[in-house]
Amino acid sequence: MTDKTTHSPHLTPLAASLPATVPFIGPEAQERANGTAFKARLGANESVFGPSPKAVQAMADTAADAWMYGDPESHDLRHALSATHGIPAENIVVGAGIDGLLDSIVRLTVTQGDHVVTSAGAYPTFNYHVTGYGGTVHTVPYTADHEDPERLIAKARQVGAKLVYISNPDNPMGTCHDAQTILLMIQNLPEGCLLVLDEAYVELAPDGTAPAFNIHDPKVIRTRTFSKAYGLAGARVGYAVGHVDLISAFNRVRNHFGMSRVSQAGALAALADAEWLTHVRRQVQTSRAALTQIAEDNGLTALPSATNFVAIDCGQDGAFARAMLTGLTARGIFVRMPFVSPQDRCIRISCGSPQDMALVAAALPEALTEASAAAPATSRNL
Amino acid sequence: MTDKTTHSPHLTPLAASLPATVPFIGPEAQERANGTAFKARLGANESVFGPSPKAVQAMADTAADAWMYGDPESHDLRHALSATHGIPAENIVVGAGIDGLLDSIVRLTVTQGDHVVTSAGAYPTFNYHVTGYGGTVHTVPYTADHEDPERLIAKARQVGAKLVYISNPDNPMGTCHDAQTILLMIQNLPEGCLLVLDEAYVELAPDGTAPAFNIHDPKVIRTRTFSKAYGLAGARVGYAVGHVDLISAFNRVRNHFGMSRVSQAGALAALADAEWLTHVRRQVQTSRAALTQIAEDNGLTALPSATNFVAIDCGQDGAFARAMLTGLTARGIFVRMPFVSPQDRCIRISCGSPQDMALVAAALPEALTEASAAAPATSRNL
Known part of the structure; x- marks a missing residue:
């Protein structure tokens, strides 16, 4: 009786192996x-x-337009982000929050047999995606309640990691490293290893936390969100910044029509309200x-x-x-x-x-x- | 120079092989x-x-609440759908439109070396996901502008398909089969093959198009959406109905916090406005x-x-x-x-x-x- 099985007979071996x-x-x-x-x-x-009252107004105004799919290119939002950060729009991909972007990042880079490094107790949703695509998660401890770049890099080198993850500032401890420390980490990345630099909270961190964007560096992808400082967690809008070769690869796997039109309007208005x-x-x-x-x-x-x-x-x-x-x-x-x-x-x-x-x-x-x-x-x- | 490469060196072999x-x-x-x-x-x-004016109002009213993540279980919407269709909520999963649900369905069931059958010229986003997870798409022609259940089943049997896809009513031709024809197709599914029955347009089809839901059948998963008859394409809300073993498997891979809170409110109000x-x-x-x-x-x-x-x-x-x-x-x-x-x-x-x-x-x-x-x-x- 299939009603008594614990998982569907149709699952792939990987899917069947995943915890519930x-x-x-x-x-x-x-x-x-x-x-x-x-x-x-x-x-x-x-x-x-809350979000900017202008973002609330933009979303309310757009609700009646929700019969139209959102622009699959998130053109206006990407170009506004481009202007804000002074980087080309082709280096920015918009997705359904950092969670959705992490899914795509892991899917693009990790397959069964691959190794990934993060800190023990760092963002579990990243680990969820790594496991979900068949990768193996290796962890290093925090040092004095900070994620530890040196330990992360050493472990990445040891296991031949495809990805190493750090959030700066960190969740759940709230601590952060300065830009110099992150730049040194990037410099020490082993060959073939991509740094996922999760900056979900960066707008709330002290000046000097975020390194300048370097869109020419193929070894780093950075994720940001409208969920935290911008107060739009329930709208599901995040973005990733990286080398154009990596950013353009999202177009091979992402759900092109996955963005809410209302959310796109909210994020655009939120970004404009400094x-x-x-x-x-x-x-x-x-x-x-x-x-x-x-x-x-x-x-x-x-x-x-x-x-x-x-x-x-x-x-x-x-x-x-x-x-x-x-x-x-x-x-x-x-x-x-x-x-x-x-x-x-x-x-x-x-x-x-x-x-x-x-x-x-x-x-x-x-x-x-x-x-x-x-x-x-x-x-x-x- | 990495700037001159056409794809990132970090991609998996599968990701590197995908068309742009x-x-x-x-x-x-x-x-x-x-x-x-x-x-x-x-x-x-x-x-x-457009969507129901009540859905527009619900979305406008919820915009100020967008600082809160949407309920990851989409509890209220799933229970409203449960009441509407007379099936348990555990047989329903809500996702970011049928596109997002198709991604999860394919991810759960198709891996490299697997075969999938659809009609030549049917929904390309389904094929995009199959290719994206390494599956091979086989097609059969339409017959008299209808997707052809007999040909689909025969091809599925021939290639040992993990999935066979049919949309009823069909897109892009707009034709449909009656429920009896679909039930016969289900009856003839080869062992190990899951039918993906895409009913994006079913609320606009004649009575007698949709078979009654049979949540005990592990061989069928059905997808529906608020994008078409409900006028909420830009809100990104769809749902899939199937056997609990398959539906619960979505929890292993889906982006739990992927739903817009505003969209959840809109869909709930839309559903209520018969x-x-x-x-x-x-x-x-x-x-x-x-x-x-x-x-x-x-x-x-x-x-x-x-x-x-x-x-x-x-x-x-x-x-x-x-x-x-x-x-x-x-x-x-x-x-x-x-x-x-x-x-x-x-x-x-x-x-x-x-x-x-x-x-x-x-x-x-x-x-x-x-x-x-x-x-x-x-x-x-x-």
Whole structure:
């Protein structure tokens, strides 16, 4: 009885071998399971400050045009990005968020038997795609809560990696490297290895974080998104920048008509509204400070953040941080935490409004008391 | 110099082997090339009648919420579809249009060395995905402008196909089979072969076109979309229905956070507005009749259509029909035509508003005169 099999008989051997796990459970699924809505949505590093009102208006205005497919070339958006970054449009490909672009990048470069290097506990959706195309993921540990370029490069050399992944700034720790460190990493890339430089949060990082674009370098592809600083996670618009030979290869595999027309309009308007980006940066800065203060008020340590979230070191092990997370969740606050030790001593809280911060300030001491009662501190990791 | 290579050194052998062609050029690219906007957009079988006003309102209302990722489970939409079709939600997967779903279907089931069967001149995006995952596409001819289930099955048996594709109703000819014919095709599927039944246009087809859903049959997966009758091509929402073992396998490869939140809201509202669907069906019927009349008035033959477009037989060969298409395009009317002989004796015109029909009625005789002058009829194909 096929009803009793666990997978379809039609799957390829690779597809049949893949785990049925998903990188993240959405907050809506948690809300359905809990039977109540979250009071504060601070788990997915979305921008609660919202997209530019001009982007909202552009999307609302375009809704009636949704009968038309989006321009498969995303011409206007690519050319606006071209002007913003001072690079040719042919070096830019637009896709359905960085997740969609990572899918294409991995599909273009990784096949069964290939090796890929990332950091233990870095972005799981990248690993999901590597595994999904039959590649083998190798990891190196973080060093002092930073992804470690030297270790990544050494491992890439050791395993003959096709890809090495780094996010700068990093998710989930919020730390970052300066441009010089990234340039040195690029310089040291082994032959045949492509660097995937994920800059999802770069608009929120200090000046000097992003190296200048070098579109002539075939060894680097960089991904950016409208999901974070631009507040359009639900619109699904990201882009990748790289050498024209690599960028043009996306046209061989991407879903050409995959972009929402409404989202294209929203992203275009968001990009044009530099004032809103400045406003969001200020809000993020204020909220980072608030989260840092809340941590301090509770005897905990907030890691310095170059992103729109703050990792709070709960001072003990993963089980303790997990108990903290459970306590916050029970109080209607959606947060997440790193998956891997030793980063999993932290909880990760997205920046939010003053109301969100007040909710966190009220809930965190209670969660801390509960977690401490359940698992009294015996030692401090790290 | 890498600048002079035609493809990136990082590509997999498969990716490096893929052609750089794309299935369709968008109308926007043509408009940019021509330097003028089309007066009538009738080439992509979009619904010029638009989405339900309630869907437009829902999208406009949701624009400000676009800072939140869409629910990765598309729970509400899947459950609404479940209620509409009377099948469990676990048998439905929502994706970014049928194109995105076809990508996942092919990725899950086809690998290098696998064989796939479709009709010569059927949906090229399906072939694009098959080639893209290393499969080999085999084709059989249409029979009397219908995709031919018997030939498809025979070829599938002959080549040991993993997949056989049929669209019902068909694109680009607009013809359809009744449910009984499809059921017989399913019954005759060879062992190990999955039928991909693309029902993009089924809401516009006569009653009796779609077989009842049989979610217990592991040999069929059906794709549907909000792009056609529901008028939401630019929102990118489709769904596939099949056996739970196959549907659940999508969770191993799909981009879980790939759906636009705005689009999810639009599709949900569109699905709920049955009156608008009825309205669109009437408009489509009126426009089909208008296109048929225009064909007749010019001594041409319109094929009977079960879709929101009409294939007009121009009575000669592909070059002649291409000249007709060029003439219409030059007059500001975006249309397309089948790629393959003998279907390419036709041009394919999407249903449109009375204004659109008036533009076609005015332009078509001129295009016909031009085409006839350039290539005088010597023989009539078919």
